[in-house]
Amino acid sequence: MFVKNALRAATALTLVTAGSASAESLTIAIVNNGHMINMQKVAEAYTAETGIDLNWVSLEEGVLREQVTSDTATGGGQYDIINIGMQEAPIWGAAGWIEPLNFSDAYDVEDLLPAMRAGLSHEGTLYAAPFYGESSMVMYRKDLADAAGVTIRDNDSWWNVKEAAAAMHDPDNGVYGACLRGKPGWGDNAAFITTIANSFGARWFDEEMRPDLDSVAWNAAINFYVDLLGNYGPPGSEGNSFNEILALYNEDKCGLWIDATIAASFLENPNVAYAQSPNAGNPVGANWLWAWAFAIPAGSPNADEAQKFIEWATSKDYVKAVGNHPEFGWGSVPTGQRASTYDIPEFKAVAKFADAEMAAIDSAAPGATDLKPYVGVQFVAIPEFPQIGVIMGQEMAAALTGAKTVEEALAASQEAADSIMREAGYYE
Structure with missing residues (x-):
């Protein structure tokens, strides 16, 4: 099939x-x-x-x-x-x-x-x-965090990370608290968003491989993401993925960035510190x-x-x-x-990032669990996922810009995913 x-x-x-x-x-x-x-x-x-x-x-x-x-x-x-x-x-x-x-x-x-x-x-x-x-991890400006009186810990809560971003946020001086992926794509914003959703206890599909994107957990995760990036991210975040944020970070415009561990090889500021990815109570799947x-x-x-x-x-x-x-x-x-x-x-x-990078890779959990019946952390290992992920990424960008409410974006994602999975023959 x-x-x-x-x-x-x-x-x-x-x-x-x-x-x-x-x-x-x-x-x-x-x-x-x-x-x-x-x-x-x-x-x-x-x-x-x-x-x-x-x-x-x-x-x-x-x-x-x-x-x-x-x-x-x-x-x-x-x-x-x-x-x-x-x-x-x-x-x-x-x-x-x-x-x-x-x-x-x-x-x-x-x-x-x-x-x-x-x-x-x-x-x-x-x-x-x-x-x-x-994998993915937190990369943050230790000097800015110290000056703001905040601490970011390994596997911190998302709420503490949000408070740290708010404390470092200084747009008048060109510094944005959190630089995070917003550009649509299954490997772009959808990848990062999925790690947030995982940590909130959300999943792409249930045990019958029916989409679960209109769940309470997804709603909480996306509302948190939109609030965090909308309030403490740089303007135009809906157009930012890895390369765009790397450029911003190297221009000293970001307080923290949560993204691919490989980014650490290209960060130029000597005050960068690293922490394992935050979560909202469920650490499994919080890093890709x-x-x-x-x-x-x-x-x-x-x-x-x-x-x-x-x-x-x-x-x-x-x-x-x-x-x-x-x-x-x-x-x-x-x-x-x-x-x-x-x-x-x-x-x-x-x-300096090597230990944090290996800890993130070693802790990533792509296997199926009691919560999710599929393989993959920030993606689902089925052929239909890229098409579903692209649509979902576009809807999440619309929610980020305010073109749609979070509820509308998730409902549209759920409807599209259901149609694709039905056509593929996963269920009737």
Whole structure:
């Protein structure tokens, strides 16, 4: 069932023009974040050594997901290597959309963090290799918190975090208490919002996989989110996701930011402190689990060369190449992928965030629980979720701007999700 539904969802997207790389080159679709941008520079050494030209297609997160899904589902052949994550890898692997990965012994698959390996596999077969992995955590300006007389603790309550944001909020001087995701998308605002909802005891679906978005818990969570970000966030928060907030933070405009642990590699202010994600009584699911990974679309004529590149790009040697690179250094290596990275003395000396990052990754709980019958923290591991998540993200942005009430936005999300799940055959 899921292959048919996933194909239908994918072909509803705008198709991109098909093409293919020659045997002397690889075309790689990547998300436009810092580590991927750095890779283009580091990979010049790979081209020099192998003679393989690398054609990079760098796209904003939502656009990347749309184009890669469309091209891969329809066999468009535009890309030899694609960036995907934990939501797609097991489903696409089971559907035969991407190739299984078989690396050499020197690659040391066992060194990949267990959470990343498991999330990118289907029935024990690895279908995508993690370039970096992440959970989410609080990153806050310790100097501003101290000046305001507030403390942010590990696994703090959302209400205490809100009080801290209010105390640090100083818009007249260009400082906003809380910078949080508001840009619509299942991997954008919906990802962060879901961790809040989880901590309030909400869930996407009940035991029969019927949507549960009009519940009391969802209502409480979204009202809290809208109140927090609406009152203590920067103007235009409905347009902000990872890259936009990173820029604001590095301009010293944010008191606190709760987002991907990987952001810590790119924070420039020396007064940043870290805490485990807050919750509203339920700590399970309060912090997400994700990996941006490399996969090979099925049937790629350059699959062998693609796998060689992926083996290099996600290896211990690549981490060392970034650490020793004159433009980057050990504070800029991709993290959350390999256990061995956290044992490198040079990395430990500069990565003040490392312990907090690993604690967040280790505490993330993607498995099904008594509360939720599905796999996933900030997403649901079913093919229909991206379509549902996009709609929900748009509705939550409308609630944030005041274009709709929270109740109206949740009711619209519930109705859309119910229609999609019924059409997919989960229930009548």
